[in-house]
Amino acid sequence: MTSIVDTIYNLISYIDIDTNILLLFAIIIPGLVIFVLMALNVMLAVYFERKVAAFMQDRLGPMEVGIFGFKGGKKFWGGIGQIFADTIKLLTKEDIMPAGADKVLMLISPFIIVMGALLTFIGIPFTDGLIVSNFNIGILYIIAMSSVGVIGVILAGWSSNNKWSLYGAMRSAAQIISYEIPIGLTLLLIVIVCGSLQVSEIVAWQAENRWFILHSPFSFIAFFIYFISVVAETNRTPFDIPEAESELVAGWMTEFSGFKWSIFFMSEYANMLIVSLVASFVFLGGWLSPLTIFNIFPESWLLFDGFYWGVFWLFSKAIFLIFVMMWFRWTFPRLRVDQLMYTCWKVFIPFSLANLFLITLWELVL
Amino acid sequence: MFKVIDKSIISADEMVLNMGPQHPSTHGVLRLKIITDGEIVSKVEPVIGYLHRCFEKHCENLSYEQIVPFTDRCDYLASMHMSHSYSMAVEKLLDVELPERVEYIRVIIAELQRIASHLIAVGAFGLDVGAITPFTWTLRDRERILDLFELLCGARLLYNYVWPGGVSHDLPSKFVERTKEFLDYFEPQIDEYNQLLTTNKIFIERSADVGVLPLNVGVNFGVTGPSLRASGTNFDLRKDEPYSVYSKFDFDVPVGEGLMGTVGDCWDRYYVRVLEMKESVKIIRQAFEGLPSGDVHEVLPKKIRPRKGEAYSRYESARGDVGFYIRSDGKNTPTRLKMRSPAYCNLSVLDEISSGWMISDVITILGSLDIVLGEIDR
Numbered sequence: 162m163t164s165i166v167d168t169i170y171n172l173i174s175y176i177d178i179d180t181n182i183l184l185l186f187a188i189i190i191p192g193l194v195i196f197v198l199m200a201l202n203v204m205l206a207v208y209f210e211r212k213v214a215a216f217m218q219d220r221l222g223p224m225e226v227g228i229f230g231f232k233g234g235k236k237f238w239g240g241i242g243q244i245f246a247d248t249i250k251l252l253t254k255e256d257i258m259p260a261g262a263d264k265v266l267m268l269i270s271p272f273i274i275v276m277g278a279l280l281t282f283i284g285i286p287f288t289d290g291l292i293v294s295n296f297n298i299g300i301l302y303i304i305a306m307s308s309v310g311v312i313g314v315i316l317a318g319w320s321s322n323n324k325w326s327l328y329g330a331m332r333s334a335a336q337i338i339s340y341e342i343p344i345g346l347t348l349l350l351i352v353i354v355c356g357s358l359q360v361s362e363i364v365a366w367q368a369e370n371r372w373f374i375l376h377s378p379f380s381f382i383a384f385f386i387y388f389i390s391v392v393a394e395t396n397r398t399p400f401d402i403p404e405a406e407s408e409l410v411a412g413w414m415t416e417f418s419g420f421k422w423s424i425f426f427m428s429e430y431a432n433m434l435i436v437s438l439v440a441s442f443v444f445l446g447g448w449l450s451p452l453t454i455f456n457i458f459p460e461s462w463l464l465f466d467g468f469y470w471g472v473f474w475l476f477s478k479a480i481f482l483i484f485v486m487m488w489f490r491w492t493f494p495r496l497r498v499d500q501l502m503y504t505c506w507k508v509f510i511p512f513s514l515a516n517l518f519l520i521t522l523w524e525l526v527l
Numbered sequence: 528m529f530k531v532i533d534k535s536i537i538s539a540d541e542m543v544l545n546m547g548p549q550h551p552s553t554h555g556v557l558r559l560k561i562i563t564d565g566e567i568v569s570k571v572e573p574v575i576g577y578l579h580r581c582f583e584k585h586c587e588n589l590s591y592e593q594i595v596p597f598t599d600r601c602d603y604l605a606s607m608h609m610s611h612s613y614s615m616a617v618e619k620l621l622d623v624e625l626p627e628r629v630e631y632i633r634v635i636i637a638e639l640q641r642i643a644s645h646l647i648a649v650g651a652f653g654l655d656v657g658a659i660t661p662f663t664w665t666l667r668d669r670e671r672i673l674d675l676f677e678l679l680c681g682a683r684l685l686y687n688y689v690w691p692g693g694v695s696h697d698l699p700s701k702f703v704e705r706t707k708e709f710l711d712y713f714e715p716q717i718d719e720y721n722q723l724l725t726t727n728k729i730f731i732e733r734s735a736d737v738g739v740l741p742l743n744v745g746v747n748f749g750v751t752g753p754s755l756r757a758s759g760t761n762f763d764l765r766k767d768e769p770y771s772v773y774s775k776f777d778f779d780v781p782v783g784e785g786l787m788g789t790v791g792d793c794w795d796r797y798y799v800r801v802l803e804m805k806e807s808v809k810i811i812r813q814a815f816e817g818l819p820s821g822d823v824h825e826v827l828p829k830k831i832r833p834r835k836g837e838a839y840s841r842y843e844s845a846r847g848d849v850g851f852y853i854r855s856d857g858k859n860t861p862t863r864l865k866m867r868s869p870a871y872c873n874l875s876v877l878d879e880i881s882s883g884w885m886i887s888d889v890i891t892i893l894g895s896l897d898i899v900l901g902e903i904d905r
Contacts (some may be wrong), residue, residue: 241702323537324544328566328886388800398657410551492723494730495657497887498566 165191166296184253191293195282202245211243217491219303222326251426254419259322260415261386266320270313271417272422277309279430284358285438288448288471299360303439307394309344310428311337314403314413317425321416332498333396333403338379340393341506346513347383347390350520351443352379364447372446379520384444386513388482391436393501398490402498415504433486437479538742541569544886548577550563551888555900557874559889566885575871578759578904583865587862591691594864598851599685601866604647605845606883607640609850609902610689612842615770616851617691619840620833623636628821634806635814636679636688637771638807640840642713643672645753645800648897652797653724655894656733661724663739668716671709678702692829693824703815710808713842717804725801726818735788738892740878742791749872752847757799758782758791764843776813778806793895802899830859846870846897864903866905870898 170187174180208223215222258264284302286292296302313332318330350359351373355366367373373385393400403414414425441447448471472487496504547558556577562570576856582601586594598613599606613635615676618625648696650665673683678699680688688695724730742758748750755762781802783795837854852864873896881892 199558214659218660219667302888324542401657404889406551408890491660493658494724494727494733495887496729497733497885499885500732 164502165291165293178353187519192279195279199279199282199427199434200268202434203314203427204248206430206433206483207247208241208242208244209483210490213484214491217488225272237289237453243435251423252420254422256419256421257416259416261321261322263320264317267416267421270317270320271428273313275309275313275424275428275431277306277313278428278435279305279437280309281435282431284360285435286364286442286475287477288468290468292360292471295359295361297357297359300358300363302335304341304348307432307435308337308341310432317417318413320507321413323416325409325411327374327416328415329403329409332409336396336400336501336505338401339502340509343386343505343509343513344391344394346510346517347387347472348439348443349517350380352382354524360442360447364442365511367446368449372444372449373446377523379516379521380444383513383516383520384440385442387484387518388440390505390509391440392486392489393505395432395436395486397408397433397486399493399496400501401490401495402501408511410438411454428491433483434442434479437482437486438475439476440482441478448472449500450474464493547574548868550827552651553650553896554898555894557893557894557898557900557903559877561884561889561893565820566688566896567887568884568889571881571889573874573877575819575874575900575903578900578905583864583866588859588860589697590859591861594861595689595690596685596809598866599687600901601820601868601905602844602846602849602870602899603684603835604899605640605644606685607636607689607733608644608842608849610663612840612849613851614689614691616838616840616853617831617833619673619838620836620853620855621691621827621831622834623692624819624828625693625887627819628771629823629838631814631818632698632823633689634771634773635706635809635811635818636676636694637809638814639672639675641807641845642804643669645804646672648845649720649724649797649804650801650890652793652894652897653730656729656730658724661720664716664720664723664870666715667795675702675706676708676904678705692790692827693822697823701817706811706817712812714808717801720801725798733786733887734793734891734895737788737793738895739789740791740796740876740880740885744879745791745876748876750876751869752843752845753799753803753871754796754873756780756846757795759783759785764841764848768841770842772814773810775817776810778810778813792893795897796897806812809878812851824830832857832859843868846899846902849872868902868905869895870900871903874898874903 166187168189170184173183173186175184183403205247213223214220223243225240258267265279281303284291284299286295314333315330315335318328319334321468323328328491351363354376355363357363357366373380375381393448396403403409404414409415414422417425451474541562541564544563545558546561547553548556553559553799558574558577560572560574560857561568564570572784576828580600582597589597595610595611598609601609646665646669650662653661655660665788674687676686679682679702680686680696683686740758742755742760745755745758751762759782761782763780764770765778766780781799783790783799785792786793786798833855835855835857837852839850839852842851847865849869850867852863852865852867853861856862875890877893877896881889884892887898
C-alpha cells in the first residue's frame with residue numbers, strides 16, 4: 162500500500178529539478194486537494210443538515226434558491242443553490258473585531274482549529290492506498306492531531322473579551338480533554354487485537370478476520386463508547402454545551418463573524434467527517450464491502466469490493482454516522498456541564514478500562 | 528510549615544454576568560443580573576422595564592372600549608385571556624348579565640387560547656434545555672389554533688375579540704366543525720410530545736429535581752397558575768371562584784406530583800402544562816355540547832359610563848391569576864386601572880429558587896416559569 166505523496170513524487174520525478182522542490186510539490190498538491198475536500202464537505206454537510214433538520218421538524222428546509230438559469234426548476238433542485246448562497250454570504254460578511262479583544266490571538270485562533278482538522282486528514286485513508294501518508298503510527302497521530310483544536314478554542318474564547326465566550330471556551334476545554342480519554346482507550350482495543358497502529362494494517366486485519374465491531378462483545382461496546390465520545394468531542398448535541406445557544410448565546414464563537422466564523426464552521430464539519438471516517442475504518446471495516454460480512458451473498462457480489470468501491474463504502478458508512486449525529490442533534494435536549502463530566506469520568510472511562518482488560522483476556526483465551 | 532492562606536488575597540471573585548436584554552432565552556427583553564462563582568449562580572436579579580409602555584396610565588385617558596386592544600398587547604401569547612379578564616371587570620362595574628351564548632363562546636375561545644399559550648410554553652421550555660425539534664412541533668400545532676382564531680375574528684395574535692358586553696362576532700359557520708377537527712387531531716399529538724420530550728432521559732435529568740419551588744415559598748411570593756399548581760396545590764380560579772360558565776363543566780385540575788423527582792421541580796411545572804392542555808380539550812368538547820343559540824351582544828349604550836365605584840375581576844389565565852382593578856368616577860374613562868400580572872409575581876420567585884444552581888439551570892427555571900415580558904412590564 163502506497164501513499165499519495167509517494168505516488169505523486171514518483172509521477173513527477175522525471176522532471177529534472179532539485180528533489181526537495183519535487184517533494185514540496187508532492188506535499189502541496191494533496192494538501193490543496195484536502196482543503197478543497199473540506200470546503201466541499203462543509204458546504205454539502207450544511208445542506209444535508211438543513212434538510213435532515215427540516216425532515217425531523219416537519220418542514221421543507223431550503224427550497225427557494227435554485228441553480229442559476231433554471232427557471233421553474235426551483236422545486237426540482239430542492240434549494241440546492243442554498244449551498245452557494247450560504248457560502249457567499251459567510252465569506253462576504255463584515256469581519257467584526259470587538260474593541261478590547263486580543264487582536265493577534267483572535268486572528269490566529271480559527272486557523273489553529275482548522276489546522277488541527279486539516280493535519281488529521283494526513284493520516285486518514287479514503288480507500289485502499291488512497292492516503293496522504295501511510296505512516297506506522299496512524300491511529301496515535303489521528304488522536305494527537307484531533308486534540309490540537311482545543312488550543313484554538315481556548316484562545317478564541319479568551320481573546321474575544323466576552324464573558325459568554327470565556328464560559329464556552331472553559332466548558333469546551335474541559336469537555337474535549339475529558340472525552341479524549343475514552344476515545345483513546347477504545348481505539349486501543351483494536352491496537353491490542355491487531356497489533357498495529359497503522360491504518361492499512363487495521364483494515365487488512367478486518368479483511369482477514371471480521372469487522373472489528375463484530376469481533377467480540379467488548380469491541381461492540383467499545384464502538385458505542387467511541388461514537389458517543391466523539392459526538393461530545395465534536396461539540397454536537399446532546400453535548401453541545403460549549404456553544405449552547407440557549408444559554409451561552411453562541412459560546413466561544415459569539416464574537417466571531419464572517420470568514421473567521423466560517424472557518425470554525427468548516428472545522429466543525431470536518432471534525433464530524435474525521436471521527437466518522439475513523440469509526441468506519443476502526444470498527445466498521447473501512448473500505449470493505451458490507452456484503453462480505455455474512456457468507457449469504459453469491460460470490461459475484463464480491464465484485465463490489467475494490468479500489469473505487471472502497472471509496473463508496475467508506476463514505477457510505479461515514480455519511481451514515483454523520484446522519485446519526487444529526488439525528489441526535491435534532492432529537493435530544495442538552496446535558497448540563499456536570500452531567501457531561503459525570504458521563505465521561507464515571508461511566509465511559511471505567512467501562513472502557515474494563516473493556517480494555519477484558520479484551521486482552523478474550524484474546525488470550527480464544 | 529503549614530500556613531493559613533489569607534483568603535482576602537486569593538479568594539476567587541464573583542463575576543457579574545448580564546444575561547439579556549438581548550439573549551436567546553430570556554423570553555423577551557428581560558435582563559438577568561447573575562452573580563456567578565464559576566458555573567454556580569449565587570444570586571439572580573431580574574431587571575425589568577424594557578417593554579414598559581405605560582399601559583395603566585394610558586388607560587386613564589381612554590374610553591372603556593378603547594382599552595380592549597391595549598389589554599391584548601399585555602400578554603400577547605394569551606390575548607383572549609387579557610381582554611376577557613378586563614371585560615369581566617367592566618361588566619361587574621356595569622352590573623350586566625350576559626347572554627348564555629356569550630359566556631360559552633368566551634370559554635371555548637379562552638381554552639383554545641390556553642392550549643395555544645401552553646404549546647408555546649412547552650415548546651420553548653424544550654428549547655431552553657436544548658431540544659429544538661419540540662418547539663417546531665408545538666408551533667406547528669399552535670398554527671392551527673391561530674388559523675381558527677383568524678377564521679373567528681380575522682386576527683392571528685392580537686384579537687380585540689372579547690369586548691365588554693359580549694364578543695365582537697358570532698362564531699363563523701364552519702368554526703365549530705373545524706375546531707372539533709382540530710381537537711381530534713390535537714389529542715394524539717400530546718402523546719407525541721410526551722414521547723419526544725417529556726419522557727426523554729436527558730430531559731428528565733435536566734429538569735427533574737431542578738429549581739424546586741416549595742408550596743409555602745410559592746404562596747408567599749404570590750406565585751399563581753400552573754407554576755404554583757406544580758408545587759402541589761389545586762388552586763385554580765376556574766374551580767375555586769368559578770367565573771363565566773366554568774361551574775357547568777367537568778374537568779380536573781392537574782397538580783404536580785413529583786413523578787420524576789421532587790414536587791414542584793421544573794419537570795412538574797412543565798408537565799402540569801401538558802396535562803392542562805388535555806383538560807382544556809375536555810372543556811371545549813363539553814362547551815360545544817351545551818352551546819346555546821342566541822345573541823352575542825348585551826345591549827350596552829354607545830358610550831359606556833359605569834356607575835361610580837370600583838370593581839376587581841380575577842381570572843385564571845395561562846400564566847396565573849390575572850386581576851383587573853377599575854375605579855370609575857362615572858365618566859367614560861376609568862379614573863384608575865390596575866392590572867395584577869401573574870408573570871410578574873412568578874418572576875419574583877426566580878432568585879429564591881435558582882440560587883445555588885448552575886447557569887444552565889437558571890435558563891431552565893426561567894423557562895419553566897413561563898413568563899411573558901409584555902405582561903410583566905405592561
